[in-house]
Each structure stands twice: as C-alpha cells, then as structure tokens.
Amino acid sequence: MNGTLEPMVGRYVHVEIDRSMHRIYFEESGAGVPxxxxxxxxxxxxxxxxxxxxxxxxxxxxxxxxxxxxxxxSNPPASWSGGEYQLTTARYxxxxxxxxxxxxxxxxxxxxxxxxxxxxxxxxxxHAAEFRALIGLEAADFQAPWYDTTWLNRPDVHGGEVxxxxxxxxxAPQSPDVSRSETLWAYKQGGPGVFKGDLYFYRVxxxxxxxxxxxxTLVCPLYLLTGEYDFSCTPEDTMRTAAAIxxxxxxxxxxxxxxxxxxxxxQFRRYIAPVLNEILEQxxxxxxxxxxx
Amino acid sequence: MQHATPSxxxxxxxIIRTFAGIPGLLEQAPALIARGRFLDCECLLxxxxxxxxxxxxxxxxxxxxxxxxxxxxxRFSYRATAxxxxxxxxxxxxxxxxxxxxxxxxxxxxxEGDLHPFMAHLQYFKDVLALPRLHAPAVPQ
Numbered sequence: 287m288n289g290t291l292e293p294m295v296g297r298y299v300h301v302e303i304d305r306s307m308h309r310i311y312f313e314e315s316g317a318g319v320p321x322x323x324x325x326x327x328x329x330x331x332x333x334x335x336x337x338x339x340x341x342x343x344x345x346x347x348x349x350x351x352x353x354x355x356x357x358x359x360s361n362p363p364a365s366w367s368g369g370e371y372q373l374t375t376a377r378y379x380x381x382x383x384x385x386x387x388x389x390x391x392x393x394x395x396x397x398x399x400x401x402x403x404x405x406x407x408x409x410x411x412x413h414a415a416e417f418r419a420l421i422g423l424e425a426a427d428f429q430a431p432w433y434d435t436t437w438l439n440r441p442d443v444h445g446g447e448v449x450x451x452x453x454x455x456x457x458a459p460q461s462p463d464v465s466r467s468e469t470l471w472a473y474k475q476g477g478p479g480v481f482k483g484d485l486y487f488y489r490v491x492x493x494x495x496x497x498x499x500x501x502x503t504l505v506c507p508l509y510l511l512t513g514e515y516d517f518s519c520t521p522e523d524t525m526r527t528a529a530a531i532x533x534x535x536x537x538x539x540x541x542x543x544x545x546x547x548x549x550x551x552x553q554f555r556r557y558i559a560p561v562l563n564e565i566l567e568q569x570x571x572x573x574x575x576x577x578x579x
Numbered sequence: 580m581q582h583a584t585p586s587x588x589x590x591x592x593x594i595i596r597t598f599a600g601i602p603g604l605l606e607q608a609p610a611l612i613a614r615g616r617f618l619d620c621e622c623l624l625x626x627x628x629x630x631x632x633x634x635x636x637x638x639x640x641x642x643x644x645x646x647x648x649x650x651x652x653x654r655f656s657y658r659a660t661a662x663x664x665x666x667x668x669x670x671x672x673x674x675x676x677x678x679x680x681x682x683x684x685x686x687x688x689x690x691e692g693d694l695h696p697f698m699a700h701l702q703y704f705k706d707v708l709a710l711p712r713l714h715a716p717a718v719p720q
Contacts, residue, residue, distance in 0.1 A: 433654045433685040443699045451701035455678025459671045557624040 289501050294338040301388045303381050312352035316344025320394035322401030323351040328449055328481025329472040330358025336551035346566055352385055356480045371483035378405045384524045395565055397421035401488050414506035417500035419565045422511045424516050424544050426523035427494040438482040446474035449481045456544035458515035461517030469548045504534030509561050585667050594661040594679035597711050598625050602640035604710040612638040615703045620696040623656035630658050655697045668711040
C-alpha cells in the first residue's frame with residue numbers, strides 16, 4: 287500500500303578491522319536475542335529484507351544484517367589504495383567479531399549463507415563460546431569448484447551480467463520470478479572484482495576440511511540447512527560436513543537453492559522458523575539454569 | 580538432493596527434433612533476441628552425438644545445421660546428453676539437471692573451445708537453450 291513503512295532501520299557503525307577503520311552499514315529490526323545475518327559472496331544485506339520485516343521473529347530477536355566492506359552501502363575503507371580485493375578467513379572472522387563487538391552484542395546468534403555459512407563453521411571451530419547458536423545456510427567445509435573465477439572480473443566481459451548469470455543457476459526453478467530477479471539484481475550491482483575477491487576465501491583460503499571435527503556443539507549449537515537445488519554447495523557437501531560434527535543439526539530444504547532467504551522467503555521461513563524457535567527455547571532453558579545455579 | 584539418473588527416457592530423435600525447433604522459438608522471443616543484439620558467433624550446440632552448427636547474428640539463430648559440416652569452424656561448443664536435455668526442458672527440472680553449468684559439473688555436458696562468447700552472453704545462452712521448457716507441449720516427456 288502506498289506509504290507503507292517497513293520496520294527495519296539502517297545506520298552506519300564505525301568498526302576497526304585489520305587496523306583500519308571501516309564505516310559499516312547495517313539494518314536492524316526487532317528486540318531480543320541478537321541475530322546477525324551474513325550475506326552471500328558478491329551480494330549485500332538486502333538479501334535478508336524479508337527476515338528483517340518478519341513481525342513474528344522481530345518479537346523475540348534483534349535481527350541485524352550488515353553489508354560487508356566493499357559490498358552494498360559499506361564502502362571500501364579510506365585506507366584502500368585500489369589494489370585487488372581479497373577476502374581471507376582471518377579477515378572475514380575478524381570482521382564478524384569486530385562488528386558484533388562494536389554493537390556490544392551479547393552472545394549473538396550468527397546466521398550466514400554461502401561464504402557466510404562457511405565462516406560460521408570457522409566461528410564454531412575457533413570462537414564458539416562467543417555465540418549463542420550458529421546457523422550455516424548452504425554451508426560446507428569444502429565444495430568442488432564449477433567455474434573459473436577469472437571470468438568474473440575482466441574488461442571484455444560485463445562483470446554484473448556474468449556474475450548474475452553464473453549464480454542464476456543456483457536458484458531453484460520453483461522460486462518466484464520477482465524474487466529471482468531481485469536476488470540477481472544485487473549481483474548485477476556489485477563492485478568490480480568483489481565477488482571474485484570473496485571467492486578467494488571460498489575457493490582458496492577457507493578450506494575447512496579436517497578442521498570441522500573439532501567443533502563442540504555442546505559449547506554452541508550448530509544448525510546447517512541447504513537447498514536441494516544448490517549445486518555449488520550441494521546437499522551432499524553439507525551432509526558430509528555435518529556427519530563429521532557430533533550434535534550438528536542438518537536439514538535439506540526442498541524447492542530452494544543457494545539463496546533461500548531471498549529467492550523464496552516464504553519457503554525458507556518454513557525451515558528457519560523451527561530452528562529459531564529451538565534456539566529461543568534452549569536460550570530460555572540456559573537462562574533459567576543460570577538463575578537457579 | 581542431486582539425482583544420479585534422469586527421470587525421463589526420451590529417444591534421441593525426439594531430442595534432436597526439439598533442438599531443431601529452438602530457432603523458431605527464439606523468433607517468438609524478441610526480448611531474448613534483443614539481449615543477444617551484439618552477438619555474432621559460430622558455435623556447436625546440442626546433443627552429444629548429434630550436435631548442430633549454429634550461426635548467430637545479432638542474437639538470432641540464422642542457421643542451424645546438423646554436424647558435421649565439411650571444414651566448418653566454431654568458437655565454442657556446448658554438448659549435453661539426450662537425457663540431460665530432456666531433464667533441462669522439464670517445466671521444473673530436477674536438482675542438478677536445471678542449469679547448463681550444473682550439467683557440466685555432473686559431467687552430463689561438455690563445454691569446449693573459446694568460451695568468451697558463451698560467458699559474455701551466459702544468461703542469453705541459458706535462456707535460449709531453455710526455450711523448449713517454456714513451450715511445454717513441444718517438450719518430450
């Protein structure tokens with residue numbers, strides 16, 4: 287309806303990452319348990335707009351989605367000299383932790399998709415005690431490459447067009463056209479070389495094979511959910527990863543692909559609502575146990 | 580879940596006949612032709628054992644001739660099994676059979692040659708080669 291205001295609000299927070307100050311854009315809505323949402327490679331926080339606008343979730347969660355530096359409305363830092371952007375495991379981990387610290391979030395839940403799902407696994411390996419629960423969407427310790435990333439940033443191919451065209455196949459055919467189009471639009475808007483730079487983490491630096499076995503889900507519950515149409519991070523990749531982590535919860539989502547929260551928000555809600563409810567219940571039990579200790 | 584085998588068993592002749600109808604379907608899709616307006620290319624497309632030489636001019640397939648043609652050159656080729664095309668053309672293809680690069684990843688298709696025209700017009704080729712999907716009555720079941 288004309289004049290309708292959506293509930294989320296956007297602000298900037300200054301965050302020191304790698305000894306350099308970054309102006310990070312984030313949107314948030316709701317109140318309660320902090321729930322930090324991480325977007326996919328080459329996109330931005332708009333992917334989470336349906337979750338941010340969910341009135342039921344907002345009653346119990348403070349839902350926050352930020353744009354990674356170089357993405358969306360988070361510009362590169364002033365210190366950037368124009369060199370090739372490359373996301374590393376260390377830098378990504380520091381970015382998420384520094385953002386949470388800057389907003390003074392107390393034991394947040396972190397939910398990430400794709401590269402966000404991969405970094406969630408790294409948070410579970412190295413920093414589990416800082417988080418209430420971790421949710422990896424389209425997450426695995428490793429997945430086989432299916433194209434050469436040099437096509438993503440070269441002067442004789444339109445970067446936005448090729449990035450969007452590549453990932454278009456990761457969207458389930460059942461997803462609504464309007465949501466498919468919106469999901470791809472963010473890829474068409476990405477800065478030159480940013481998607482490629484994110485994939486440095488995904489393809490080269492962030493191989494977690496042989497490390498996920500150390501995740502202790504008693505310290506921090508871990509949920510993995512993957513769409514059946516994701517042929518980049520396949521259901522088999524996620525199930526193999528989960529099988530190595532005692533206590534990890536794994537769900538294969540029907541009629542969804544690599545971008546569940548944006549490609550078909552209604553279908554995604556059916557799968558994420560029980561997870562968020564379980565986290566709330568566990569959080570409530572932990573609080574009561576703490577009160578009676 | 581990805582599936583190891585396709586759901587449909589379709590005679591190669593049906594796949595070849597459907598593939599041969601793609602230029603006509605493209606003529607009914609002016610927006611798709613417009614997206615390929617800067618594309619002039621010779622390529623080899625179709626079923627693995629029965630590909631076609633395609634001549635594309637300004638986004639139109641102006642010639643589609645069964646290979647081999649004596650000494651005809653092509654810049655790139657995309658060839659997939661008949662089973663892969665049958666699945667790709669279903670209204671809702673099954674997981675892993677729904678995208679040209681999903682098919683190459685699962686080794687049901689092979690992409691070869693100078694890939695520049697293909698990558699520079701990737702969504703165009705995905706959509707052109709999916710045209711039989713949008714014309715369900717023409718898709719073999």
